[in-house]
Amino acid sequence: MVFPDPPTDEELTLRAQAGESGALGLLLARHQAPMRAVALSLLGYGPDAEDAMQDAFVTALRRIGDVRDPAAVGAWLRAVVRNAARMRLRAVRETPGLDGLDHLHLPDPATCPDKAIERHAMRDWIWSAVEQLPAQLQLVLMLRHFTDITSYQQIATACGVPVGTVRSRLNQARGKLAEALLSTAEEAHDDASALTEDSRQEAVATLQASRLGRRLPQEIAELWPEEAELLGVLAEPGERSHPIPAMRQNLDKGVRQDLRHVVASRDVTIWEMDVTNPADVADPCPSTLAWLMFRKDRKVRTLRVVFPEPPR
Structure with missing residues (x-):
């Protein structure tokens, strides 16, 4: 042979x-x-x-x-x-x-x-x-x-x-x-860009609904189940917090977030944001922040909001 x-x-x-x-x-x-x-x-x-x-x-x-x-x-x-x-x-x-x-x-x-x-x-x-x-x-x-x-x-x-x-x-x-x-x-590999684009659309829909004071669309609301937990600087110390009220609280202060960059796998998602503060705010947020999400079965289990640069 x-x-x-x-x-x-x-x-x-x-x-x-x-x-x-x-x-x-x-x-x-x-x-x-x-x-x-x-x-x-x-x-x-x-x-x-x-x-x-x-x-x-x-x-x-x-x-x-x-x-x-x-x-x-x-x-x-x-x-x-x-x-x-x-x-x-x-x-x-x-x-x-x-x-x-x-x-x-x-x-x-x-x-x-x-x-x-x-x-x-x-x-x-x-x-x-x-x-x-x-x-x-x-x-x-x-x-x-x-x-x-x-x-x-x-x-x-x-x-x-x-x-x-x-x-x-x-x-x-x-x-x-x-x-x-x-x-x-x-092995055959899935299309990574499709996952990133799906996550981008989720981010846009989440920000838009929150900004307009509307209820999240059903498919977006499903990303944030009751057991989702907010961690980090926006969370209440010693208390379990859900991410959605914290988002709206920042919006009520006039802080605006605009999506800049998305990185996504099935288990981890990162949304990087540019931040705009009201002109007269006494304690402005840093100009950028990031949402770090751990997921399971597509749903967000934990969200940690972080500021890459210190507050001014």
Whole structure:
């Protein structure tokens, strides 16, 4: 019996660039050992080397289209790890990001439909892997890499935990994300943009009904069952509060919220808001706030309202 030769690095890279997530999973598995050797050579044994590996995995997911010589993808992957390790060695301040996530020069989908398909496939794969994580790990990962609440101190304040816990959860989240990416490479992935758009429509409807003093539409009211609980600075200390009265209380003060950004998984949703205060208010709210929601069966179980910047 003659067994077929395994695909070359060049073949796998070209397939990955065409949007085949399984091919990229095979590449990462094939080059995992030499990538780890680079990280260890620069950072030594310990969590920093593992963190650099995890960051490099996600960078490779986002930038596989940048590889110009598919046959030399191994060298490119080692360079990605090397850059991630050097960033850790010379970092003097915290910087957010699944490395380069917000600074990619993506092609115009209208002129490059194949690249648009590739980008969407990668996005859906990443979000499918994110949803494999426990909700608390999802939250810190989503805040750090997909919102404006990016510093460890901001995340700690938002989650109500010490900074050290944030670091620990981020390390766990990145490690589990790398594992989930490899284990789900060849699976079908749901459309992540549809979930985000649904959440955006929920936010718009919730704000509009509250602003106009109307009852929430039935499908929106179902998101906020009686057992939903408000946590954080707007909650009554020592008392269980439902989110809706607190929303209306702020509106009665003339504080207006406008939706700016939505990040959503099935278990965790983040709505970032711009805030407008009345001109004569003596104690204005900060100019931005965020709603952090844990969900189960689509319904909001807890809402924590956080202010990324301190009050003026």
